[in-house]
Amino acid sequence: MEITIPPGRVEGTLTPPCSKSYAQRALAASLLCDGVSELHHIEFCDDTRSALRCIETLGARVERLSDDTLEIHGGLAPRAATLHVGESGLATRLFTPVAALCRTPIRIEGEGTLLGRPMRMMTGPLRDLGVRVTDRDGYLPIEVCGPLHGGVVRVDGSVSSQFVTGLLLSLPLAANDTTLYVSDAVSTPYLDMTIDTAERFGVEIFQRDYEEFYIPGGQRYCGTHFDIEGDWSAAAMLLVAGATAGQVTVRNLSMLSKQADTAICTALVRAGAAVIDEADRITAVQRPLRAFEFDATNCPDLFPALAALAAVAEGVSVLHGTSRLTYKESDRAAAIRDEYAKLGVEVDISQDDVMTVRGGAIRPAHVDSHRDHRMAMSLAVAALRCEGPVTIADAECVAKSYPDFFEELGKVKGER
Numbered sequence: 001m002e003i004t005i006p007p008g009r010v011e012g013t014l015t016p017p018c019s020k021s022y023a024q025r026a027l028a029a030s031l032l033c034d035g036v037s038e039l040h041h042i043e044f045c046d047d048t049r050s051a052l053r054c055i056e057t058l059g060a061r062v063e064r065l066s067d068d069t070l071e072i073h074g075g076l077a078p079r080a081a082t083l084h085v086g087e088s089g090l091a092t093r094l095f096t097p098v099a100a101l102c103r104t105p106i107r108i109e110g111e112g113t114l115l116g117r118p119m120r121m122m123t124g125p126l127r128d129l130g131v132r133v134t135d136r137d138g139y140l141p142i143e144v145c146g147p148l149h150g151g152v153v154r155v156d157g158s159v160s161s162q163f164v165t166g167l168l169l170s171l172p173l174a175a176n177d178t179t180l181y182v183s184d185a186v187s188t189p190y191l192d193m194t195i196d197t198a199e200r201f202g203v204e205i206f207q208r209d210y211e212e213f214y215i216p217g218g219q220r221y222c223g224t225h226f227d228i229e230g231d232w233s234a235a236a237m238l239l240v241a242g243a244t245a246g247q248v249t250v251r252n253l254s255m256l257s258k259q260a261d262t263a264i265c266t267a268l269v270r271a272g273a274a275v276i277d278e279a280d281r282i283t284a285v286q287r288p289l290r291a292f293e294f295d296a297t298n299c300p301d302l303f304p305a306l307a308a309l310a311a312v313a314e315g316v317s318v319l320h321g322t323s324r325l326t327y328k329e330s331d332r333a334a335a336i337r338d339e340y341a342k343l344g345v346e347v348d349i350s351q352d353d354v355m356t357v358r359g360g361a362i363r364p365a366h367v368d369s370h371r372d373h374r375m376a377m378s379l380a381v382a383a384l385r386c387e388g389p390v391t392i393a394d395a396e397c398v399a400k401s402y403p404d405f406f407e408e409l410g411k412v413k414g415e416r
Contacts, residue, residue: 001396003391005384005386005389007387010242012411013251013412014408015252016235016238016250016252017231019229019233020045020231021233023048023228027039027054031054031058031072031074033072037226038070041068042070045400054095057079059074059075060074061073076101082106082109087113087114089117093160094165094169095166096126097126097148098170102147105132108141108143109140116139125163128153131148149175152178153180154182162190167180168194172204178213178215180213187298187300191210202224204219231402233261233301233302234402238284240308241384242273243268243273243284243289244308245286245381245385252280253281260301261301263294267302271290288314289314290313292313294317295320296324304336307357311345311359315359316357318354319355322353323353333349337349343362345358345362362390364390368393373400379392380406
């Protein structure tokens with residue numbers, strides 16, 4: 001699907017979808033419960049549907065109480081021997097250790113760009129924890145056969161925190177206590193989200209400087225009512241739209257959230273935008289924008305939003321952390337460079353772990369999303385300040401995290 005975004009001012013109030021990171025963690029914890037949990041304010045993007053499919057395959061019974069509320073009867077009792085994770089990296093790295101709790105072989109299969117994303121960081125630690133693992137030379141599909149025993153294990157955390165999240169949620173059910181040593185942990189706010197989720201289901205996890213985690217074995221997850229907060233990754237795109245092209249208020253957000261992408265507000269302020277924090281809503285207001293410097297190592301999903309912000313800021317902005325972008329839905333650093341070049345914006349990624357963006361006039365173009373949901377949204381936000389319309393190819397990929405994104409953007413542009 002192609003979609004054309006004309007330039008224009010935005011003004012209005014929007015509510016982003018729920019945090020898919022919290023939603024997938026809460027779904028996993030609900031599966032591992034002995035009892036019943038209710039998840040409120042949940043929405044059904046592709047990644048959340050993948051997680052739902054996983055927990056049902058692994059034994060959960062899910063009832064839909066309303067459009068945004070699920071009742072989940074937990075219990076790990078696999079109904080099939082294959083988990084289909086779709087194109088969700090988090091679902092893969094989260095549910096592989098969960099599947100490894102089972103005494104029967106479970107095969108994890110994915111699709112699309114996920115088949116080219118590395119999974120090697122999982123195989124060694126799982127074997128050290130007593131799991132039989134078969135893989136395709138470090139890539140999906142992977143087959144695991146447990147149970148996960150616990151013990152002492154070391155994990156390379158430099159590529160992604162997602163596998164660490166999977167271990168942290170699974171190991172409380174192991175028979176033995178576990179000490180987990182993590183080297184070069186990245187995206188540590190996401191590990192805070194994991195520990196917070198486990199705690200809300202009655203499970204204890206202890207950590208020291210994100211390098212050492214102690215997980216007592218033999219614990220039980222308790223059913224709970226879990227309200228899923230708004231997604232800061234999606235909200236970042238909306239706030240950048242307000243900061244660059246008018247004014248946007250985003251509801252169901254808190255600056256106290258453990259989500260890494262609350263950091264977008266720091267970038268907006270550094271760029272000169274006005275940011276107003278009011279209880280459960282954040283407003284971004286356009287002001288003259290200047291170049292800024294920002295380290296996105298621990299919040300790499302912000303890069304596409306930061307690129308759209310930097311593209312209209314006066315001067316050369318410097319963004320750190322590009323080493324985190326290679327194994328996303330696309331090679332995201334290269335995709336930003338190539339697609340923004342079509343818009344007349346110079347992006348340089350030749351320096352190690354650094355992206356520079358020279359702000360200036362944005363020209364009309366036909367651009368490609370690279371089938372990456374965050375790229376499609378970034379290019380749409382940049383189009384608001386273009387000299388003419390921008391057409392985005394494969395725009396339907398936004399369904400991975402924010403199916404209604406283009407409709408919502410149209411609302412604040414006054415389109416009906």
